[in-house]
Amino acid sequence: MKGNPGSPDAAKVTPAREAIIRVRGLHTAFGPQVVHDNLNLDVWKGEVLGIVGGSGTGKSVLLRTIVGLIRPVRGEIQVLGTDVINGPESDRRAVEKQWGVAFQDGALFSSLTVLQNVMAPMREHLRLSHGLMKALGELKISLVGLPPLSCGKFPSELSGGMRKRAALARALALDPKIVFLDEPTAGLDPIGAAAYDDLIGELQRSLGLTVFMVTHDLDSLYAICDRVAVLAEKRVLVEGPVDMMATVDHPWVQEYFTGPRARAATAAD
């Protein structure tokens, strides 16, 4: 198993792959509450990385910190080689166009239609004609498996699963290199969740995306994740392929990856 990049033996065991996201010495806190303390993480180009951990271990905070919604107390985060914490704002703005984010609840603009939602990042970052943005928006919407009819619907007129797909279409609006997903299958029935996993896997392969996915869904981990990073004790406790997690000697990791739900997910894989 690959060690935490902060560990002394990391250089020996880390394969020569390109880190598209590199987090070093991250310290995040809300007042007196420390969420991350000296957290290190590498996300490899082209992988689907699942971020797991008990409730409140800081998975969503990590995602939100990487995409610039939360300012850490200290630490370094490089995305595509750009220092997004301490570098110039213009560099951050440039790299921001290269990622898309789909939040758990979709976080779609309720007063905009699905198509207008998908076109919103294009309006902000691209200088294209309305017709071209509309055509691109419709393309993204079909890419995530939504019917053309959904283009004119408002988020409140969609099912939960459709809202998640619409959020994904918006995350793909600018042809990003990296997609951040916060609990993408939460609230979906098992068939809907499996279909969403298939979609992510297919998009990752066809578009060459790197996917950073916060999840509690063991089925997703086994179905589409190349690697898993476990958050515990305010840091990345361990990272490596999902089928190696059962060998990790840590109570939470053992319970999570060898419990009955894990056995069911492995059997279904």
Ligand SMILES: Nc1ncnc2c1ncn2[C@@H]1O[C@H](COP(=O)(O)OP(=O)(O)OP(=O)(O)O)[C@@H](O)[C@H]1O
């Ligand atoms: N904006 C905020 N202000 C204050 N505290 C926050 C804020 N956002 C998160 N926290 C706290 O940070 C901790 C980590 O939250 P986070 O949402 O990252 O957990 P999580 O690992 O994603 O949990 P879950 O699996 O339950 O979603 C929690 O204790 C939470 O209350």
